[in-house]
Amino acid sequence: MRICLALVAGSLAAAVSVASPAFAQKQGGTLRISHRDNPPSASIHEEATISVNQPFMAVFNNLVFFDPKEKVNSPDKIVPDLAESWSWNPDKTKLTFKLRTGVKWHDGKPFSAKDVKCTWDALTGKGDEKLDIIRKNPRKVWYSNLKEVTVGSDTEVTFTLGRPQPSFLSMLAAGYSPVYSCHVSGRDMRSKPIGTGPFKVVDFKRNEAIKLVRNPDYWKKGRPYLDVIDWKIVPNRSTRMLGFAAGEFDMTFDSDVTFPLLKDIQAQKPDAVCEARPSNVNTNLLVNRDAPPFDNPELRRALALSLDRKAFNDILFQGHALTSASMLPPPAGVWGMSKEMLETMPGYSPDRQKPLAEAKAIMEKLGYSKDKPLKLKVATRNIAIYRDPAVILIDQLKQIYIEAELEPIDTTVWYTKIQRKDYSVGLNLTGLGLDDADTNFYENFHSTSDRNYTAYKNPEVDKLIDQQSAETDIEKRKKLVWEIEKKLIEDGARPVINNNVANTCWDPKVKNVILQHNSIYNGWRFEDVWLDK
């Protein structure tokens, strides 16, 4: 009898302990968030900005996604979404998903494997021209290894790859990989998209507001908790910050609060919950290797050695930015080198005098001096976050006899200009949509990439990039990634100055916000967020 009672008591205690968090969550309410600018469209697949991902990710589902309860996106933290399960074939070239049944689009039509095929066919340029569901794809490189998508049944779909690529699943888990529907036109997807996600789009008023309401037929029972998400587009940052302090908004836009602004927020709204996290956007130096005199590797090395990363960090981020190579360092990043490893790399030593002396010696050897400086223009996009580090760079270059002038380039022609290699030295910001070596290396450093802005070509690095891409063992792959990073630093491929960090704040009544620390583009489903009113 005692044993029975103990078992019942134990079961009850276990049931209560498991269920209690669910009891605490409250249904309903409107979450008001300020938005920094006008999203170019609502079509996540067509855009490459957090301005689109953050408000519209909640409208969609992926096949799989990074566990929203985890702060770090990593390949071993991928959970099912529209796919119930997945499996690889023995040679890791076929990835088959078993899909959920009973899922409906916001317009009531059923979701099926055809929608998955339709989405990835459009992304790889094999889509139906008449449907035109995707007009442009900024992430073509993600799917360059995808050969075809085949439908097994309404609930089964297979992705066939050209070669094994373990990162492929991570790409599908990113916020940038929602499943689109086959029956909605591209124009509608850009203005009032239809998804299967926890929230439906009610209104997207350009330059004014985005309103999402709860999807009552959401396949995940009991979710979402919020009734409405009300985004107000407020282009002026001061107004956004004051609005948050005055309680007009419950949450700031992602990474909107810089460190100087954080002090103001904390003073005006002491109960605000603020979290700093890396944005996985790095500031980097572009040197056109084809344009003399920068075709001389020694000169490029001098430029890389002259960078005082600490000064950039202290001035622009009050010391909070991360020193890194091209991959985000741990603990936030999965693939980056540790601080200790980085400090052994050329130009990364805490002792600034030695690399600076080396840089000066190179310049002197090349015939430059205080009286005979090298004159150049530092091209950068005409936006404050680009111009500010460019000005610091110009100041630092003076130390190695380089007299530089700022060349602000209109934002509309910036990428065309650097892609044409119409610059000698530039300062750029590179954001990674996913903390993954494939997306970074293939996009920015592979000799065949359109986005290899510095015309960096190293067959050995190309080979290593392919090698790491096919490696299934995470630890072995990390070592390959670090080897590539080392070579990129030694070659001055695109010297990274630092990895940016910023804050996001919310009112304490907003519960269950979990920011993902190695990608600002993921984790905006809002289905677990609730308001304690």
Next chain:
Amino acid sequence: MGAYLTRRFLLMLLTLFGMSVLIFVMLRLVPGNIADILVDAAGIADPKEKAKIINELGLDRPILEQYGQWIGGLVRGDLGFAYVSERPALEEIAPRIPISAKLAGMALVLSVLIGVPFGVISAVRQNTALDYFLRVISLSGLSLPSFWLGLLVLMASVHWFGTIPIYSNEPRSFLQEVGLLSIPAAVVGFRSSALVMRLTRSSMLEVLRQDYIRTARSKGASQTSVNYDHALRNALLPVVTIIGIEAAFLVGGLIVTETVFNIPGVARFLVEAILWRDYPIVQNLVMLIAFVVVMVNFLVDMAYMALDPRIKYAD
């Protein structure tokens, strides 16, 4: 008068035609187009995708054909499709016009209501403490940038009242809307009222020294009658001119104020459209502004006749 009005009307049409050509050409001289922006925003300048968008939007057609299509549409009331939102431009522009019109109207009324009486007082009480005080206020109005003043008002409001007077939700009643727009209107109108006040003061001072004012005084007219019946009416001619010019300049002030107070008006929308090279929006909005400026100038000319009976527009 009839022939004058006809001439004036034809001149207005000619001005608007000139404006349309200027806007059309200047927009296309600015580097980059919508396709560049849409595609390059992602860091990739894909020529195929760009060409597809350019073709879709008709930007590859001959320039004269594009101009003809725009003007033809404008005459028929078809403003075309906005490039970014892919919705009819009219649907995008129309809801924003009343908001900016109300804001500009309120700012203009405030600037006249404050500027003219205080200008008169300042002139009548020349070199008194009150005159010095009003001159300092008007000078500060001219020197404080609208965005700075706007932010100051917002910061003070958050600090003292714990609330922020921004346009975050559509007002539910006329009174609520007036309340919501009055603070930004005062911010925009402050600069204009300072200008109106200074001009009224100097104009009044000049008129008050005229012989006919001395005559009016010697006839035994009261001070109020001299100031308001005899002097002010004549002093208002340059003030009316400046109010007309200010009405046009207000658009510039509105851009900043609409941004700071987050008002979804046409001025902020226009800047956004220029950044995106959204030609249908920019062209039509600039034409609308040109039309308003031309009309205000016409009304100012007509007001001269009402204020000064000596002015006649001969046929």
